Amino acid sequence: MNHLSMERILERIEQSEQFDEMRITRDQVHEMFREHLLFSYTPEIGQLINQVHDALIQRTVLLAEQLLEDEGYGKPPVAYAFVLLGSGGRREQTLWSDQDNGLIYEESESHTQEQLDAYFDRLASYILRGLDILGYPPCEGNVISSNPQWRKSLTSYTDMMMGWFLEPDWENVRYLLIMADMRCMYGSNELVIKLKQAFLAYVHENPSVLKYLLSNTLHHKISLGIFGHLITERYGEDAGGVDIKYGAYIPIVNGIRLLAIQAGIQATSTVERIQQLRMNAVVSEQLAADWEWSFAVALRLRDMTPFQLEDEKYTTRGKLTAEQLTKETRAALKQCLRTGMELQKYVSKSIESHIEREKG
Template sequence: MNHLSMERILERIHQSEQFEEMRITRDQVHEMFREHLLFSYTPETGQRINHMHDALIQRTTQIAEYLLEDEGYGKPPVSYAFILLGSGGRREQTLWSDQDNGLIYADSETHSQEELDAYFEKLTTYILHGLNVLGYPPCEGNVISSNPQWRKSLQGYTEMMLDWCKEPDWENVRYLLILADVRCIYGSEALVVKLKQSFLAYVQEHPSLLKYLLSNTLHHKISLGVLGHLITERYGEDAGGFDIKYGAYIPIVNGIRLLAIHAGILATSTMERIEQLKVNGISEHLASEWEMAFSIALQLRDSTPFLLEEERYTTRGKLSSHQLNKEVRLQLKRCLRTGIALQKYVAKSIESHKEREKG
């Protein structure tokens, strides 16, 4: 297995006819990647991991379609998009990421809402069963297509998004930022583009929404003390470790995402967003610093210990105390200092925009 090329891995996934068959491939490839991550990490490694996840989820959706057809439910009544959110939407999944997904289907004049709901509820039941077999735990925040909130027609999604925009309380703003990372993994890309364009257009037309997005964006603080020391876990089994997910990775992702929303950028991956922000006027120096900090956070996040719970891959997103050697601490502090500067830059950018609007 160690000698399999990425092309051969993807071929095995696409040729699988059962969820259990794909689980065997995932376990083998997971071990291959995990051993590789112990010795070296490159951005290409992360890209290959995400190619694997994409292929597994795409094939799972195809097999779910076939199962419904075999059972007499027919083909999908309208076009649809199975979507990823969270790290999947950003193409930044680790080996052990959970499920953050939804489904958007086209509006129809020939099928009733009840018919469409019934078909796509059944389809997502099969998809989620397959993903469970493959070892993906469900999202703890219930951002998943079994939740009717994340399984709607395009019109339903658009109306829900506009309701969130018009009532920007904390929870609604959290949902808007989740939706900003939406990516079509299977099906109609056009449905996703229309939804994202509607959101970005609303922000451009109602810039007052930015202050609410900013408050949520800065909620997670960079875990670096005022004297430049790492803020590590104090209690429990992770004592002495570092929360790389919420202390570094998420604050950087959130900051870049808000700058991208402000600039009307459709891209979802953090690196792509930084590249497009350069086109929109961000200096090469700043972009380079952000890319460096994000790469460090991504690398260290990929090296956190993982667990198998009820045959599902999971992680607490924390570096253990023994992983925090001198080299890692130096890397991490450089990342965190840049993260703090990024958060200040984002706040200043949004505040200055508000002042210009007042002027």
Template sequence: MKHLSMEQILERIYLSEQFDEMRIARDQVHEMFREHLLFSHTPELGRQVNVIHDAFIQRTIELAEHILEDEGYGKPPVPYAFLLFGSGGRSEQTLWSDQDNGLVYADSEEHSEEQLEAYFTKLVDCILEGLDALGYPPCEGNVISSNKQWRKPLAGYIDMMMGWLQEPDWENVRYLLILADMRCIYGAQSLADPIKNAFLAYVQEQPDILNYLLSNTLHHKISLGVFGQLITERYGEDAGGFDIKYGAYIPIVNGIRLLAIQAGIAHSSTWQRIKLLKDNSFIAEGLANEWSEAFDIALKLRDLTPFQLENEMYTTRGRLGADQLTKEIKHELKQCLRAGVELQKYVKKSIVSHKEREKG
């Protein structure tokens, strides 16, 4: 397996006919990439990991469709899109990312809502059974297509989102920011685009919503002390370690995402958001370079966090161990965190300035 090319790995995935067969491939790919990431981490390796995750998920959906057809439920009655949120939506999954997904399907005059709901409930159950077999744990926050909130016809999705926009309490804003990272991984892209486009159009027409999004965006602070020291874990089995996910990666992702929403950028990848913010003159090239470098460091260190298998699921606590915080790692991490602190200040200033301009 160590000598297989990307093309050979992807071919092996797409030729798999059973979930168990794909699980064997995932375990082998995982070990191969884990070794590479530990000893020679590059952004390209991270991108390859996400291409492979996409292939596993897409093949799982194809097999689920075939299983339902074999069981007499037929083909999908209407077009649908399988959506990824979170790091999957941003194409930033680690080797051990969990499931954050949804499903949107077309409205129909030929089939009743009950018929559509019955089919897509069965389809989702089968897809998630496959992802479970592959070792993807379900989202702890229940942002998953088995939850009816995230499995709806297109009109239902848009109505739900508009309700959140018109009542932007903390939980609804959290859901809106989850939707902002949406990506169609399988099926009809034309069902995903209207949701994102309606969201961005509302923000342009009602920019006051940005103030509500800002509060949630800045909820996770960069874990750097006022004297430039790392804020490490104080208690438990991670004592002395560093929470790279919530202390560095998530604050940077959140800040870039809100600037992209403000600018009307639909792309969900953090890398692409930074590039488009720069290309469209929303930020200076120097800032774009600084943020890209900080983001690359955050991704690299996130990929180095220890993982474990729990009930055959790949999981991580998202923390670097105290023994991993070498002098070199601390230097890189502080560089990343200083840029993150400035990013959060910039985001706050940008939204407040926007509000003042609107008032003026």
């Protein structure tokens, strides 16, 4: 890789003692990867991008811990997990992904709930300040560890999750599907595993809840018209372009995630979920290969979408411009979208059949 080797990049992040120092590294790496994406995209580049994001976030959490200790708040009073949700949880971040995160901590016999809340509230604020300096915009939906809803003990998380299952309205189901992508970024992975086991156990014992998850899963429609034409943006600065994030990438992610939940698979990345569905003989080799190809196209095109710096934060609208829709790109995108539509039909049929079998 040009300019800097991955080993050197990760070493620089690991040795950083200030958030500002890491921001310089991130900006340099961003430009380096951007050059690669302009000329050729490979899944390996996507994996490297996520490896850098992970290293930056892990170092940010460690520095936040050290800041608290230096200010006299001591070490973490109990084990905890700083978790990523959304594309970070799935290891599918772009160069400009925002913050989707949470924090889970153990209960304690030697500390009061107020003491635990106070420590982790302050820790979360330091982590988010660091991520802000690094150029990660906060999640617009407030799925972030500064929000007490996403920062609590394992018992409280479990109780909250069960409450969502028992009242599966649209918003609660949205939260459940967000939680399904949870990945431990720093700290105790055991806490995350326990929460995910409780999640999958509930679905296994109460398969009727899958119909609510299905409704939410199919919410985003594929950007392909009934006559096989691309559905493009009609107005504004994106006119003539295509919404890759919500018209291609998200529908595929959502469909695969629900099949993984149905099958009791804990993996969070879409590629790993497809591989495990195939290995467990839940889907055929051909279907899995088709889904992997379409997902790779969606990822590649999503990484080609233009980005901008707003208030020093990296952001994107997730849309390919009309100029980027070359003949070759259109052909690949249409095939990706056709497969995405078939995937949504498959998921719907699979879930409905599963519910009927369980009833019988």
